[in-house]
Structure formats: structure tokens, C-alpha cells
Amino acid sequence: MTKTDGDDAEYDSGGATAHPENASVGEASTSDGTEAITFDRSGIRAGFLTCLPIALGVGGYGIAFGMLARRAGLSVAEAALMSATLLAGAAQIIAVELWTEPIPVTAIIIATLAINLRYSLMGAALGPWLGRLSPLRSYGSLLVMADENWALTMREFQSGSGRGAFLLGTGIAMWVFWVTSTIIGAAAGGMIGDPASYGIDFVLAAVFVALATELWEGRSTLVPWLVALATAVVAAALVPGQWYILLGGFAAAAVEVVRHDG
Amino acid sequence: MMGEGALALDPLVVGVVLAMALVTALTKVGGLWLLRRLEVSERLEAALSVLPGAIVIAILGPELATGGPAEWGAAGVVLLVMWRTESIPLSLCSGVGTVVLFRAIL
Numbered sequence: 001m002t003k004t005d006g007d008d009a010e011y012d013s014g015g016a017t018a019h020p021e022n023a024s025v026g027e028a029s030t031s032d033g034t035e036a037i038t039f040d041r042s043g044i045r046a047g048f049l050t051c052l053p054i055a056l057g058v059g060g061y062g063i064a065f066g067m068l069a070r071r072a073g074l075s076v077a078e079a080a081l082m083s084a085t086l087l088a089g090a091a092q093i094i095a096v097e098l099w100t101e102p103i104p105v106t107a108i109i110i111a112t113l114a115i116n117l118r119y120s121l122m123g124a125a126l127g128p129w130l131g132r133l134s135p136l137r138s139y140g141s142l143l144v145m146a147d148e149n150w151a152l153t154m155r156e157f158q159s160g161s162g163r164g165a166f167l168l169g170t171g172i173a174m175w176v177f178w179v180t181s182t183i184i185g186a187a188a189g190g191m192i193g194d195p196a197s198y199g200i201d202f203v204l205a206a207v208f209v210a211l212a213t214e215l216w217e218g219r220s221t222l223v224p225w226l227v228a229l230a231t232a233v234v235a236a237a238l239v240p241g242q243w244y245i246l247l248g249g250f251a252a253a254a255v256e257v258v259r260h261d262g
Numbered sequence: 263m264m265g266e267g268a269l270a271l272d273p274l275v276v277g278v279v280l281a282m283a284l285v286t287a288l289t290k291v292g293g294l295w296l297l298r299r300l301e302v303s304e305r306l307e308a309a310l311s312v313l314p315g316a317i318v319i320a321i322l323g324p325e326l327a328t329g330g331p332a333e334w335g336a337a338g339v340v341l342l343v344m345w346r347t348e349s350i351p352l353s354l355c356s357g358v359g360t361v362v363l364f365r366a367i368l
Contacts, residue, residue: 053349060358086286105278118313121314127294232324247320248316248323249316257308
């Protein structure tokens with residue numbers, strides 16, 4: 001038999017892969033393989049400036065949220081508080097659509113959880129980079145993560161720039177525009193008529209179409225996306241609430257786990 | 263004019279908003295927190311990597327399914343502009359412009 005035995009193979013795979021995360025013993029360990037990760041003002045600045053045009057677009061969506069919140073009976077201050085403490089567009093819009101008198105507290109909290117669980121997965125996707133920052137910096141940056149700046153940050157990290165503060169910078173831009181536009185939308189809410197006549201109700205779908213275009217990675221994406229699409233459309237018709245989002249996501253992930261075998 | 267009660271903060275509303283904020287914060291940091299404590303297999307990594315796109319599609323699919331030709335046409339315009347220019351602001355503006363136009367003429 002010419003085949004190497006199991007033990008050797010194990011040693012091989014263990015030794016061949018240099019784990020960049022484990023290289024922290026040597027301080028000058030970052031010269032060749034993996035880029036050094038920094039966390040400084042220039043990273044924040046780069047993230048902020050890169051995100052500005054997108055944050056401006058998100059502002060249109062914030063105006064829509066402010067108007068919807070006002071129509072649901074929230075005050076300008078309450079709508080602004082929600083935007084400032086959540087920074088989670090889809091969950092906020094759905095929450096104010098559920099908002100009635102008396103407030104369906106449980107439904108709103110569960111919907112918020114169901115819609116935002118995707119952030120856990122998005123945060124995990126940033127793990128290889130954020131995991132090398134201190135807990136305060138990494139978790140602090142994650143608090144200002146939303147869909148759009150997550151996509152920008154993923155792109156930045158994958159380019160190998162090593163700017164660990166990029167997420168925080170993009171998040172600050174998102175936060176400023178999101179909160180400001182919420183206030184504008186909520187204050188104007190009474191004066192502006194039906195959002196549909198301005199196409200504002202379409203901004204959410206437009207953002208996600210743009211996001212999907214960016215996330216498209218070629219043919220390998222097709223199967224999981226079709227699975228997600230079919231599952232979500234069927235689940236949306238059969239299952240109450242927003243569970244279809246997670247069901248679609250998990251169905252695609254499950255298919256990918258199975259496909260990974262072959 | 264902002265109208266009466268624009269700055270009002272109802273204690274119950276504030277409580278609900280803060281509870282939502284707590285849940286949201288936990289979801290945002292939870293993934294990295296777990297990842298720092300888990301051994302991530304290659305298989306799990308493959309599953310994680312398709313999730314963002316799959317979630318976007320899962321939100322978008324039912325949303326567009328409830329729309330009509332105006333929304334579908336505008337979604338196509340966003341797709342085309344985004345694909346060609348990679349500019350989010352430009353694609354958003356053309357999408358919203360298209361939906362308004364299509365709703366007016368269709």
C-alpha cells in the first residue's frame with residue numbers, strides 16, 4: 001500500500017496551515033502572510049467617507065420610516081429614540097407596521113428578534129477580522145452594523161486593507177443619516193401624503209435589490225438563492241409573521257451544508 | 263410645524279423601544295460572541311457564507327411577489343443600474359423614479 005497512514009495526513013494538514021490568529025506571540029509576525037489589523041482614526045474616516053453616499057440613500061428610507069412611525073402613533077422623539085438605539089431599518093419598519101393600540105409588545109419583540117437574527121450571522125462573517133480586535137472595539141463596532149455598511153465592510157476587509165475601524169466609521173455615517181432622516185420624516189409625516197405616491201414605499205425593495213446585486217457571486221450563488229426564494233415565498237403565505245425570512249435563510253444554509261459534501 | 267406632542271415620550275413606548283434595542287444589540291454582537299467560543303468547521307463556514315445573500319433574497323422575494331408590474335419593472339431597473347454602475351444612490355434613485363413613473367402610466 002502506497003497510501004500514507006492517517007496520522008501522517010493529520011500532521012500534514014495541521015502543520016501546513018499557518019493560523020494567523022495564533023501568531024500573536026511574535027509582535028512582528030505580520031510582515032508577509034496576513035495583513036496587520038489596525039484600529040485608528042484614519043480607518044474610521046475611510047469608513048465614514050466610503051459610506052456617505054450609501055448613507056444618503058439610506059436617509060430616504062429613514063424618512064419613510066419616520067413617516068410610518070408617525071402614522072402608527074409614535075411621537076417624533078419616540079421615532080428618533082428607536083432609530084438611535086436600534087439602527088435596524090427592516091425591523092423598525094415592520095415594528096411600526098405592527099404597532100397598534102394597545103401595543104402588541106410580544107409580537108413586536110419577537111418580530112425584532114426574528115428579523116435581526118441575520119445580524120448574528122453577518123457579524124460572524126466579519127469574525128476573521130473583528131475577532132482580532134479587543135472586545136470593546138469589536139462589539140462596539142458591531143452595534144452600529146446594519147445591512148448596507150456590513151456589505152461595504154465585508155468588501156473592505158476582503159481587500160486586505162486591515163482597517164479594523166472601517167466598520168465603526170461606516171456605522172457612524174449610517175447612524176447620523178438614519179437618525180436625522182427619521183426626525184425629518186417624522187416631523188414632516190403629517191404634511192406629506194401617501195408615501196406610495198412618491199415611491200418611498202419602494203425604497204426598501206430597491207435597497208435589497210441593490211444589495212443582492214452586490215452579494216451575487218456567480219453561479220455558486222444560484223442554488224442557495226433559489227432555495228431561499230422558494231422557501232420564503234411559500235413560508236410567507238403559510239406561516240404568520242416574519243419567520244419566512246429566517247426559514248429562507250436557514251433552508252439555503254442547510255442546502256449548502258449538504259452540497260459541501262459532494 | 264411639528265404638531266402637538268412631537269416630543270412626547272410615553273413610558274410604555276420608551277420601554278418597548280428599549281427592549282427592542284436590547285434584543286437588536288444582542289443579535290448584532292451575538293454572532294461574534296458565539297464564534298469566539300465555537301470551533302467553526304469548514305462545513306459551517308460554507309453555510310454561513312451563503313446566509314447574507316439568502317436572507318436578502320428571502321426578504322425580497324415575498325416583498326416583490328406582493329407587488330405588480332410597476333414594482334417588478336423598477337426592481338429590474340435597480341438591478342441593471344447597480345450591475346452597470348455599482349452605485350447604490352444612482353440605482354436607488356432610478357428605481358424609485360421608475361416605480362413612480364410606472365404607477366402613473368400603468
